Amino acid sequence: MNNHALDRLTGIFFVALGLAVVAGSWVMPRFEAQGASPYLAPGLTPGLIGIALGICGLILALRTKREDGAERSYWNTVIGTASNRNRAFAALALTLVYGAVLFGNVHFVLATFLFVFAFVCTFEVILKSEGSTHRAISTLIAAALLALVTSFGSYYVFQNLFLVRLP
Template sequence: MQEHADETATRARADLLTALLLVALGLVLFYLSWTMPRLEARRIHPSTIPGLVPIALSAALTLCGGLLAWRSWRLPAKGGWSALGKAVTGKAARRVGAVLALALLHTLVLVGWLPFWAAAMLFIFSFIVVFELWLIDGQPVTPLSSLVWAAIIAIVGGGGIYFVFERIFLVRLP
């Protein structure tokens, strides 16, 4: 029973932080949408202005974030902040952070700097190595076999991605 209460307290504080981020994002998007050009000089009807849909969506995001913040603030959450801190610094959070870092590295750095097939191979290889050697969740693997299999899978995967998209679907990759 105590474990359920601790989990509820942790989720309430996580919801509160998420809600505050959603409200902030909604307000920024609302402002940016409001300041978009209205095109009055071209006699554009006010119901067709470019920022109308983003204004509505950002207002909805702000409203939903506010409701979530109100709900999570009202929930009893004794010890919720410390439990949230432990959850954010735990192994699962490190694994999520590693996935995010690898995906951002691949998308923002490797693609465009290397041919797509090489970037894909490097991403696949590094993903396997990181999760089999450093962030493993279970039985440890010997480093040599992990490196060999990661290289084989990366070559087959990266080459397969290139072959399927460039040669079969005729899609030009970056």
């Protein structure tokens, strides 16, 4: 399957996903009977995201080849090299471990600290680009500081400003 056909199938998938999200958000309760503003409906944000996802999928599905016959695809540049594939799979694996394993099983601050620290270390120490000459120790210290600020900062913002209880 060539890249153009793969883009078209992916676009169709995202259009269908966007429509499903919009349909799901539409049937969510609106609390109008209690006098709530329409902007407070819990389905508003998912509905807007579903619309955006559907539009992006439609653009991806309907775009054509360039006039010179070359394909308009990003797959070769994004996943074409071994280095890019390693980075994409590392990001996917780290995100899945955070979302499926750590989040909900470990306190939010610790889970977020481990995720951010592992992410920075993976990309800046293990998968660093060629020609990078920085030291690993300074990167580990910077990763730890970034993870501390991110985990405690996001915990504070969600708990105290957004009033969202975190696990």
